[in-house]
Amino acid sequence: MRALKGERGEGWQDPAPSRLAYRLNRLWLTPLVRRFTRVGLPALALALSVGLYLKDDGRRGDLVSGIADIKRELQERPEFMVTLMRIDGASEPVAEGIRSMLPVALPASSFRIDLETFRAAIAQIDAVAAVDLRIRPGGVLQVDVTERQPAILWRTASGRLEMLDARGHRVATLTAREARPDLAVIAGEGAEDRVPEALTLLAAARPLAPRLRGLVLMGERRWDLVLDRDQRILLPETGAIAALNRVIELDRAEDLLARDVAVVDLRNDYRPTIRLSAAAMATLRGEVLDETKVSGQ
């Protein structure tokens, strides 16, 4: 019998795996163990090392500030800097207003200018109809403004004068009527909502323009055309243009408005009425007017 223990001679190596090697090999071929070693363990080690590193507050702060530094450095490269703002199409006061609204002091990084909110803020200005913002190459913040054009003046209930555009949107407040003598005035409750209607009436009333003082909306329903010498033309609710043309024709033929008439009432289409002034009534009746009385009262 051969020796039971060892000693097969020098250099003889058993080709068979040892029991331990065999078992480890089988363990390694077990899918669960394999997956755990290949995915689970590295993930665990990574999570552990990251966790241990970030456990310290100082390191965490360093990391955050480092990231912030890099971010700022990148944002403040000259390629991204905005050095000046150029405003086109705005009048001087509006441009001043826009300049004062810019949230950051120039020069600043374009990352720090939120164009969308800035544009919304500019669009809030009443005088601005439309605004277009972009950053041009060369670090120029280009602001293209379209201003609202005042078309009419509106006397508010409190007596202030507002400029409105053709669609009734407020443009600015006027301090003195004399500043814009070219614009007509409207008044009355709800008049600011009916600006287009008023504009067509005014266009039709152009022959009366030298004497025209304005339009008054009565009861949010119909317009009164007010001329100087306290003359009023009461227009109907419907067919106001036709009624106005009729008055103009009458005036041209009969010189109606040059006479001492206080009110031309056209509210009823079938029965146009005129009311004479008090003086005219007195003259008509052969009376002498009391000189102390003020005309029109």
Added chain:
Amino acid sequence: MTDLYQSQRAMRNMRRAAMQRGVIAILDVGTSKIACLVLKFDGPEPDREDGLGPLAGQSQFRVIGAATTRSRGVRFGEIDAMAETERAIRTAVQAAQKMAQVRVDHVIACFSGAHPRSYGLAGEVQLTEGQVSEHDVARVLAACDVPDYGGGREVVHAHPVNFAVDHRTGFGDPRGHVGNRLAVDMHLLTIDTAAVQNLLYCIKRCDLELAGIASSAYASGLSSLVEDEQELGAVCIDMGGGATGLSIFIKKHMIFAESVRMGGDHVTSDIAKGLQVPFAIAERIKTVHGGVHATGMDDREMIEIGGDSGDWEKDRRRVSRTELIGIMRPRVEEILEEVRAILDAAGFDQLPSQQVVLTGGASQIPGLDGLAARILGQNVRLGRPLRVQGLPQAATGAAFSSSVGLCLFAAHPQDEWWDFEIPAERYPARSLRRAVRWFKDNW
């Protein structure tokens, strides 16, 4: 009887579990090599309209790992040195696992030795219902009178071979037939328990579980006999290293198996003794120059024997091929004569077709078919195993016929005795049943 049912059923269940997991290993423990194949089961293939399938229905599994190692500690197909064999099994299994990249837990093993012995069993029952039911099949199987095969023996195969209803015989599946009497012929194969225990122990030591055990003669018959040979009658002679197994098939059932305790290793040792060379050199000379039929040409063909004794005269010896054949032929003849004697005893000459198929590693000796034809009869051919999907080219030779046969055995096991349900009379709980019957009869 009952513990046979239990152990075999336990193995069958383990095999089923392994099939469910999809991976099972095949282990052929031979005298000259140990082969391990890892099979992967993909589930049954889809049925085709014509009922045929690719690869004769073998495509449901693939070989994903194969390894062979030189056997150690095995003699005559039986385990001789346990630790050595265990190491060899470990080597083969680990290499096959490495190739498959899968861990295997269940193994089906076969070995060629351990004195297989065949018994023909017959059983007969009267049918109670006039028609054969599955229960009747179980009953008739249980009614077989088990021969006294002696202590220290264990049953490995018990195949129901033939069923007869009244006087009609030759049924493969008697269920549903009408008759009064059901008879069965069964083939029982027993082997030495000690050999099985040793193999079991070795496999346990490798952390594997045995999911089935087969005789290698049966396995090589499954793989190297073609279908009509299995149907009409043939013998498969598996000439291994230490033992030569033979299995007779008819009607696709094995009806006889035996083994001769001689094989290729004996030829090698004859050469080693005759030429006075080491075993390894003798093996090389046998495989390179061997033969069994000398011609005039062989007188002139001189073989360098070689050697490393240090003696120039001894290491430069040359022999003619005729001399080598003169050494090999008597031993091969002896083996074949033994086979012949066994076949005569088994009544092989009564079979309708007497095809002889030689397979196994030692069947590769040139000229063996001519020699076998003189001894065993005219219908001799050399068999190689069936082609199995994924089997490496190196493992397709005749030496691997029992490994491949074991693959087929794993994929399509034949119905055995223990696959049928135990008849009710044999249940331990029969007393309760009897009580119920007593109540029915008397009240």
